[in-house]
Amino acid sequence: MGFLTSGPDGLAGPVWATSEDPDGAATRPVPPQRYADLRSYAAIGDGRTVALIGRDGAVDWLPIPDLDSPPAFAALLDAQDGGRIELAPALDAALLTVTRRYVPGTNVLETTWTTADGGVVRVTDALNTGIAGRLPWVELARRVDGVAGSVPMRWRVAPGTCLARATPWIYRTTHGDVLRVDSITMAVRTLGEMDPQVHDQQIDGRFTTAPGSRHLLGLVATESEPLHLSTPEQLDAGVDRTIVNWQAWAGEFGFDGPWSEAVLRSALALKLLIHSPHGSVAAAATTSLPERLAGGKNWDYRYAWIRDTAYTLNALFRFGLQEETHAAVSWLLRTMRRHGPDLSVFYSLSGDLPGGHEYPDVPGWRGVGPVVVGNAAADQLQLGVFGDLFDIVRLCVVNGNLLDAETGRLLAGIADRACDLWQRRDAGIWELEEEQHYTSSKLGCWQALTCAVQLAELGQIPGDPARWRDEAERIRTWVHEHCWNADVGAYVWYPGTDELDASMLLHAASGFDRGPRMSSTIDVLRARLGAGPLMYRYSGMDAEEGTFVACAFWTVSALAWVGRRDEARELMDQLVPMTNDVGILAEMIDARDGAFLGNLPQGLSHLALMQAAMALADDQPAADPA
Known part of the structure; x- marks a missing residue:
């Protein structure tokens, strides 16, 4: 059987052993069951779904056909039965050196393995896009190029149970073997001599590369519709087309300031989370990755939060991206009209109200449960969403758009x-x-009403804004009187406490306070919630979970807005290298060892990085109109 070892890069990697038949002859390798470090994952996507690929070459997460669909490949949460797509050298991990990068300006991944005897092989992974945008089916292409020497390779396509929903099976057709699980139909496509073998509801094989050789492992898939059988040559050509498509998009992205490479990578990560059929923005690509190793804090983030959508648009408007911003604003306003004026905290990617939640009987990443599908926070009252909504609309208008009459009303x-x-x-x-009188919630309402006043004065929404202006001033006065604690020297979490909440940092950018009180609040937050350059979300979380990545970058932005720019730059220089080797961020980082925790790629983390870079890009940052 296989077992875990530490590879040359310090990451756990599988060592493959062989099974033997009754006569003692070696047969195919027995795949090990393992959970990779969360830091080891890179993400690729096609505008509908996202695949996560580990440094060991395994696709451990791939929902089909949409990001919020049941995942046909989910070894990320169930190493035994979740399913994965493997492609790697058939050698001991200790004998391999692995390097990775994204093809510049793309979400196409290149992984290069070098063997101890000088063999080199490169795998290029893409979720292919079409000539005119996303394809109507899922098309995963894994191109294998021999670079130097000869490298023995092994591959395996093993669908899982869709988080304990169904059992996969394979059947033979006139077009070859087809894999099915639940309502998903899949076919494996190969280029070159790949030695495909069918057994145990999976397809696997072996081959050897040579200098200049090319092989390809592909998967085409649909849900509840006919399956298009792209030829291997079409999948191979699709990799090149997908690279061109991504680079064309990246060419429209403009940012020339410091940390430009990290900012572009974060923008590309965010693009993976924009659900192109609807325009909605997912909070993250996964569910149930733990915020603490003791368990109990696992959530499904494959929904569109109003908050995260607002922060996404705030960034993308600044970079001149028009199509995504218009689609996201239109989706949100259309969804609100559909469901009425009472705002939900988040919606499904298709714009439905969130349903219930369930707990599939699967172990979770490294056995840390529970695994959850759905999110119980849907019915909460969160006053901050008022500010998020109006900030979205204000940004839309100040960037040259006009509201329709129905939306205005x-x-x-x-x-x-x-x-x-x-x-x-x-x-x-x-x-x-x-429930409490949380300071940041009151300021969300303040932000909403100040934006509403501006929109009314611009003739975009009807009515007399006098009430909104007066009420906004009442909120400002209330926060100054009840939420500032002079003994602590900070705006506190809620009145009557000395506990702190890092989300107060957002209200330097909102314009509520950029003076001495906010500057003092930053210092107290860093002293009490900080862990080196990182920061916990609120008081007490250092004993329960990892540091929240976005909070650290919010600190950079807040320092810049209060004029402490040298400190902000120094902190930014410490934080940016905390991404993984290909620039991806999770929700949280364990301050003890730098390990990733929580769902990934996490949109809020990447957004906070981008906003911090923007806050520092101008010598004299101007207040957002509010």
Whole structure:
């Protein structure tokens, strides 16, 4: 059987052993069951779904056909039965050196293995896109180029149970072997001599590379519809087309400031989370990756949060990306009109109200459960979403768009609703069970009403903005009187406590406070919630979970907005290298060893990096109109 070892790069990698038949003859390798470090994953995507690929060459996560579909390949959460697509040298991991990069300006991954005797092989991974955008089917292409020497390779396509929903099977057709699980139909396509063998509801094989050789392992898949059998040559050509498509998109992205490479990589990571059929923005590509190793804090982030959508648009508008921003704004406003004026915290990627949640009987990453499909926070009251919504609309208008009359009337009613609700307790930005008068929630309503005033003055929403202006001033006064704790020297989490909440950092950027009180709050947050350059979300979390990546980058932005730019640059220089080897960020980082925790790629983490870079890009950052 296989077992875990530490490879040359310090990451755990599988060592393959062989099984023997009754006569003692060696047969095919027995695949090990393992969970890779979360830092080891790179992400590729096609505008509908995202695949995660480890440094060992295994695709351990691939929902089909959409990001929020049941995952046909989910070894990430169930190493035994989740399913994976493997492609790697058939050698002991200790004898291999692995390097990776994205093809510049793309979400196409290159992995290069070098053997101890000088053999070199390069694998290029793409979820292919079409001539005019995304394909109507999923098309994974794994191109294998021999670079030097000869390298023995092995591959395996083994669908899983879609998180304990169904059992995969294989059947023979006139077009070859077809794999099915639940309502998903898949076919393996190969280029070159790949020695495919069918057994145990999987297809695997071996081959050897040579200098200049080319092989390809491909998968085409659909759900509840006919399967298009792309030829291996078409899949191979699709890799080149996908590279061109990504580079054309990246060419429209403009940022020439410091950390430009990290900013572009974060923009490309965000692009993976934009669901092109609808325009919605997923919070992350995965579910149930733990925020703490003791378990119990696992969530499904394959939904579109109003908050995350607002931060995404804030960044993308700045970089001149028009199609994604228009699609996301239109999706959100269309979804709101469909479901009424009471805002949900998040919606499904298709714009439906979130349903219930369930706990599939699978072990979870490294046995840390529970695995959850769905999210129980859907019914919470979170007042901060008012500010997020109006910030989205304000950005839309100031970037040259006009609101339609129906949307204007809807927004006027929502502004009145914010006036009525701001004095209520809520669950806060962190979706907590205990409702309180959270400071950042009050400031979300303040931000909503100041934006509503501006939109009314621009003639974009109807009505007299006098009430909104007066109520915004009441909120400002209330926060100054009740949420500033002079003994602590900071804006506190809620009135009457000395505990802290890092989301207060966002309100330097919002324009609420960029003076001495905010500067002092930054210092207290770093002293009490900081862990080196990183930061926990709120008081007490150092004993429960990892540091929250976005909070550290929010600190950079807040330092820049209060004029402490040298400190902000120094902190930024410490944080940017904390991505993994290909620039991906998770939700959290364990301050003890740098390990990733939580779902990934995490949109909020990448957004915070981009916003921090933008805050530092101008010598004199100007306040956002609010």
